[in-house]
Amino acid sequence: DSGVTQTPKHLITATGQRVTLRCSPRSGDLSVYWYQQSLDQGLQFLIQYYNGEERAKGNILERFSAQQFPDLHSELNLSSLELGDSALYFCASSVDDRGEQYFGPGTRLTVT
Amino acid sequence: DAKTTQPNSMESNEEEPVHLPCNHSTISGTDYIHWYRQLPSQGPEYVIHGLTSNVNNRMASLAIAEDRKSSTLILHRATLRDAAVYYCILSPAGGTSYGKLTFGQGTILTVHP
Numbered sequence: 001d002s003g004v005t006q007t008p009k010h011l012i013t014a015t016g017q018r019v020t021l022r023c024s025p026r027s028g029d030l031s032v033y034w035y036q037q038s039l040d041q042g043l044q045f046l047i048q049y050y051n052g053e054e055r056a057k058g059n060i061l062e063r064f065s066a067q068q069f070p071d072l073h074s075e076l077n078l079s080s081l082e083l084g085d086s087a088l089y090f091c092a093s094s095v096d097d098r099g100e101q102y103f104g105p106g107t108r109l110t111v112t
Numbered sequence: 113d114a115k116t117t118q119p120n121s122m123e124s125n126e127e128e129p130v131h132l133p134c135n136h137s138t139i140s141g142t143d144y145i146h147w148y149r150q151l152p153s154q155g156p157e158y159v160i161h162g163l164t165s166n167v168n169n170r171m172a173s174l175a176i177a178e179d180r181k182s183s184t185l186i187l188h189r190a191t192l193r194d195a196a197v198y199y200c201i202l203s204p205a206g207g208t209s210y211g212k213l214t215f216g217q218g219t220i221l222t223v224h225p
Contacts, residue, residue, distance in 0.1 A: 002155070002157070033211060033212075033213075035213075035215075042216070042217065043156070044215070045212045045215075048211055048212060055211070058212060090155045092155070098205070100158040100161065101148075101156075101158060101213065102158065103156045105155055106155050
């Protein structure tokens with residue numbers, strides 16, 4: 001158990017819908033990262049927040065957005081969902097803005 | 113981002129040492145070398161990282177070549193639980209990439225009983 005929690009574990013929704021994935025970092029960690037893992041693209045970095053502020057951005061689609069709240073939990077919002085958004089979404093956390101990352105168990109999103 | 117090259121797959125027997133290689137010929141002077149692994153149906157797990165010197169921790173050892181163009185992750189006694197995909201990742205110490213990890217295809221390690 002890494003200490004990072006993600007909810008929900010599974011999510012099934014239809015194309016065009018919007019979903020929110022939630023992540024609670026390990027106690028004391030200030031950075032949260034979001035990654036997407038699909039069969040064809042592998043594990044891809046989406047975005048990083050550090051102490052509430054966006055710190056680094058990867059290949060995150062404009063339909064996706066994220067934020068980190070004052071209590072340091074983070075949410076990833078995915079809108080206008082497409083079939084290709086079906087993937088595992090992982091959240092990770094680290095103590096500072098570049099330390100070793102601890103990954104949560106992931107949220108499996110299925111878009112039908 | 114500097115690239116890494118790893119074998120697609122490797123096999124080992126239980127209780128034997130495993131040496132997982134990684135080539136990173138375009139590594140820059142400030143790039144850290146990280147290793148993560150992903151067990152089946154789980155999120156990636158941090159294994160070890162280093163800059164220039166060899167590193168040891170309770171999970172593994174990291175041997176870094178003198179020219180830093182390659183490194184080897186060493187599992188001293190493989191167990192069935194070590195069967196996973198192992199990723200070798202370069203991460204710059206500075207700049208705006210911060211903690212971004214760029215995962216490649218990794219090496220699928222199979223451990224035989």
